[in-house]
Amino acid sequence: MKLKTILILISLILGFAGVKAQSSKELMRKKEALQREIELARKNLDKTTSGKKLTLSQINALKAQIRLRQEKIAVINSEIKNIDSKINENTGKVRDLQLRLSDLKKEYAGMIRFAQRNKNAYDKMMFVFAAKDFNQAYKRIKYLQQFGQYRKKQAAYIQGTQKDLNNQIVVLDKDLKNKSNLLKEQETEKGKLDKNKNEQSVVLNQLTKQEKQYKQDITKRKQQQDAISRQIKIAIDREIAAARKKAEEEERIAAAKAKAENKPAPATTPGKPKTNSDVLRATPEAARLSEAFEANKGSLPAPVANGYITAHYGAYKVDQASGKNDGVTYQTSEDAAARAVFKGKVTTVTPLQGRYIVIISHGEYFTVYYNLKSVSVSKGAEVSTKQTIGIVAMNEGVPELGFQIQRGSVPQNPESWLAR
Structure with missing residues (x-):
């Protein structure tokens, strides 16, 4: 019994040492x-x-x-x-x-x-x-x-x-x-x-001397961000509407087929509108993709291989200007590639203010990439995780990429989805 106890203690000590070594690495x-x-x-x-x-x-x-x-x-x-x-x-x-x-x-x-x-x-x-x-x-x-x-x-x-x-x-x-x-x-x-x-x-100190110019820059940046947000909302709403129309059409066809064959109509809830989640998960493929995306929460790769976040998700206040950021902003290296954070289908590639916005569907979820100077994917293309989708553009002399994750039309905090 003593020998058994000693062996157990030794194994615990060795295991603890392994954990510490791993922690140091x-x-x-x-x-x-x-x-x-x-x-x-x-x-x-x-x-x-x-x-x-x-x-x-x-x-x-x-x-x-x-x-x-x-x-x-x-x-x-x-x-x-x-x-x-x-x-x-x-x-x-x-x-x-x-x-x-x-x-x-x-x-x-x-x-x-x-x-x-x-x-x-x-x-x-x-x-x-x-x-x-x-x-x-x-x-x-x-x-x-x-x-x-x-x-x-x-x-x-x-x-x-x-x-x-x-x-x-x-x-x-x-x-x-x-x-x-x-x-x-x-x-x-x-x-x-x-x-x-x-x-x-x-x-x-320099800011106090250039306060007027700086405030103008903040206002201009906010206007640009608002225009981008509107464009993203329009694109995602359009995808949701198309998915809803498709789901309703498939229900109509299924009901007509059942009637022609004298079979009971497919079970639906009369008068109850389908939610965005319902229509975006309507197909087995979309449901599986949504579940896979959710399963990777906290471990998705960053949309750039090298970079750091300078603007975080949520409400912000810069000087006297305030607003809300629906995503995060990365500063990265010049001519850095923007990459898909998860497999999915490109639903939107649209130019705006001389730059491009790319939106990728992952079932119920959408990832959004903006401030791209060029793109290497087209609408309808299937992309894989970490696949390059475009090149990051300069913004005030610095390469910056905007990134969002949305569940349907509801913005999510990307930092809770991405791996550090």
């Missing part, structure tokens, strides 16, 4: 991804600051850089906590191994002293012949043999423990070095964050 990957986003934000910020006029894209890029830097510092803090936990654990292991080694050496020293006192072959023979009977003499011979073997095993065990101790000390030294490097990285990032905040203060 996840943190490392997250930190590297944040660093790539920070570098991209810095690059985009450099593009916008090359001009004399302050732009909303410049302010968004600066805010994004500060937010990403803060997230990276938080990840470094988590890494340091992980390292501290490992250092405490490995320090305990070193201490236990040192105590075990000390006890083993004491025990071995006692065995050596005993062996020295009884090393004479004559003494060993006398020890055997002094037995009261043959059975006891045999046991004494076996004892002497086993004692010699045990000494050898103890010596090997001491060497193994010493090796384990040396290895554990190496691991502990590595952990301490990693912590030192993380602390230095943390200080560097804090310095860069302070620099970013100083840049933000400069920009805000």
Whole structure:
């Protein structure tokens, strides 16, 4: 029972170590991804600051850089906590191994002293012949043999423990070095964050000098966004109306066929209008696609391979202007490809203000991609996950992509659907 308990404890410890190692790798990957986003934000910020006029894209890029830097510092803090936990654990292991080694050496020293006192072959023979009977003499011979073997095993065990101790000390030294490097990285990032905040203060001071121009830009951006939102609503409403008409026509045909064959009409609820969800899931294929899309909530890929969100979903207020964003805005790299976040069918490709909007149907759901300078898909085309659908256009000197997810005609928060 004791052995079973020990084995269970060892398996739990190993499992816990595996989880911690995985957690450290996840943190490392997250930190590297944040660093790539920070570098991209810095690059985009450099593009916008090359001009004399302050732009909303410049302010968004600066805010994004500060937010990403803060997230990276938080990840470094988590890494340091992980390292501290490992250092405490490995320090305990070193201490236990040192105590075990000390006890083993004491025990071995006692065995050596005993062996020295009884090393004479004559003494060993006398020890055997002094037995009261043959059975006891045999046991004494076996004892002497086993004692010699045990000494050898103890010596090997001491060497193994010493090796384990040396290895554990190496691991502990590595952990301490990693912590030192993380602390230095943390200080560097804090310095860069302070620099970013100083840049933000400069920009805000500049904003007061260009307030009139800036407000005009915000108003213009809001008008553009309203025009895009109207166009998206028209396109999605048109798809819903077409799906409703198709469903009603199929019901009419089914009822006429049943009547001609003297069969009961298909079960429907008289006078009850079908919801958007009903008509968009009317076919088995559409229902399956909707369910597959829902099943991937929280794990959909981003609509750009590299980029960061600068405008979030929901109500916002910029200076004195306020509004509501039905999606998110990504800043990305120049000539970046926009990609489908899930398989589906292209229902809309429409130009607006010199740019393109692409809408893809996923059963009951629609994904919307706008501010594309060119498109590589056409209406009716079937697309796969991560397939390129167009190239992102520049907006105030920065490549920006607008992205929405709608359930029927109801906007969803894309950030709850996309994988980080």
